[in-house]
Amino acid sequence: MSIDVPVILTVSSFLVFFGLWGVLRHRRDLMRILLALQLIFLGSLFNFSMGSALFYEASGLILSLFIACLTGIQTVASLALFLLYFQKHDHLMTDRAEMMKG
Amino acid sequence: MYAVEFYIFAALVLTAAFLSVTVRPILYAAFCQVQAVVAVAGILAGLNAKFVSFALLSMTAASMLVFLMFALIVFDFHQLQKTVPQKASVTSLTFFVLLCLQTAYLFFKPQWPIKKSAPDFSLPVLGNILYADYGLCVVIFAALVLSCMVGISALLVRKKKENGGNA
Numbered sequence: 001m002s003i004d005v006p007v008i009l010t011v012s013s014f015l016v017f018f019g020l021w022g023v024l025r026h027r028r029d030l031m032r033i034l035l036a037l038q039l040i041f042l043g044s045l046f047n048f049s050m051g052s053a054l055f056y057e058a059s060g061l062i063l064s065l066f067i068a069c070l071t072g073i074q075t076v077a078s079l080a081l082f083l084l085y086f087q088k089h090d091h092l093m094t095d096r097a098e099m100m101k102g
Numbered sequence: 103m104y105a106v107e108f109y110i111f112a113a114l115v116l117t118a119a120f121l122s123v124t125v126r127p128i129l130y131a132a133f134c135q136v137q138a139v140v141a142v143a144g145i146l147a148g149l150n151a152k153f154v155s156f157a158l159l160s161m162t163a164a165s166m167l168v169f170l171m172f173a174l175i176v177f178d179f180h181q182l183q184k185t186v187p188q189k190a191s192v193t194s195l196t197f198f199v200l201l202c203l204q205t206a207y208l209f210f211k212p213q214w215p216i217k218k219s220a221p222d223f224s225l226p227v228l229g230n231i232l233y234a235d236y237g238l239c240v241v242i243f244a245a246l247v248l249s250c251m252v253g254i255s256a257l258l259v260r261k262k263k264e265n266g267g268n269a
Contacts (some may be wrong), residue, residue: 003105011112015119015138022123031173035131039119039138045158046115046142053149055149056229061154062239064146065232068154068161069243073167073250079172080254082196 007059008050015043030085030092041071107148114141129173136166136196144204153225177227 022036045067052060085094115138116236146155163224232240 003108007109009111011116014116018116018119025123029128031128031169032131033128034127034169035122035135038135039122042119042138042142046145049146049149049151049154053151058227059235061151061228062232062236064151064154065157065228066239066243068158070106071206072161072165073247076168077250077254079168080258083172083175084257 003050005054008054010048012043012047012050013028015046016040019043027092030078030082034075034082038071041067041074045071087094108145111141111145111148111204114138114204115145129170132166132169132173133194133197136162137200140201140204144207147207150224153228 011038016039019036019040019042022039023033026032026036045064048060048063048067050060052058052064082092118134118138118141120133122138124135125131139158143155143159146152146158
C-alpha cells in the first residue's frame, strides 16, 4: 500500500467538488458560500502540498502558505463586508441582494 | 504501513468536508470545516512540513474565531434551539476527541516515507526559498494583507460614524 498520485488527485478533486457543491447548494446564503469557498481553497492547498512532497520540491509548500494566507484574508474581509451588509439590510440572502450599490 | 495513516486522514478530511456541506446549522458546518482543516494539517505534519501545518492551523483558528463571532451576531437563537439534535453532546465529544488525537499526532508523529526519504521542509529551508526566490510574492502578499486591514478598518469606522457612534 502506498500513497500514489491518483489517490492524492482524487482526494483534492473531491474537496474541490464538495466546495462547488456547497456553493451551488447554499447559493442563497452568503456565509455558507464562504465556507464552501474555503473548502475549494483547502483542496488546492492539499494538492500543492502533496505534490511538493511527491516531487521533492518546496515551492508547493510556499504556494500552500500563500493559499492559507489568502484564505484568511478572504474570510475576514468578506465577513467584515457581510457585517456591514447585515447591519443595513438585516439579512444575508443573495436572492434579496438586488439593492446593493456599487 | 505509513500509507494507512494517510488514508485515515484523507477519509477524515473527506467526511468532514461532506458534512460541512450537508449539515444544516451553520455552526456545525463551521466545526466540520475545522475538522477538515485539522486533518489536512495532520497530513502535512506527517510529510515533515510542520511549519506549514501550524501556519494553516493558526490561520484557520483566526478566521474561524471571526466567523463564529459573526455567526453569534446574526444567529437566530430560537431556530438554534429547534435544530439542536438529541445526541449533540455525543457528537461534540466525538469531534473533540478526534481533534485532540489529531493535534497530538502533530507533535509525536515522525515523517512518512512516500518513495524514499522525505525532503527537508523545515523552517530554515522554507524561509530561505521564501525570501530568495519568492521575495516579490512575499511583498505583494504583505501589501495585500495591509491594504485589506486598512480597507476593512476604514469601512467599519466610516459605518460607525454614519451610525452616530464614537469612532
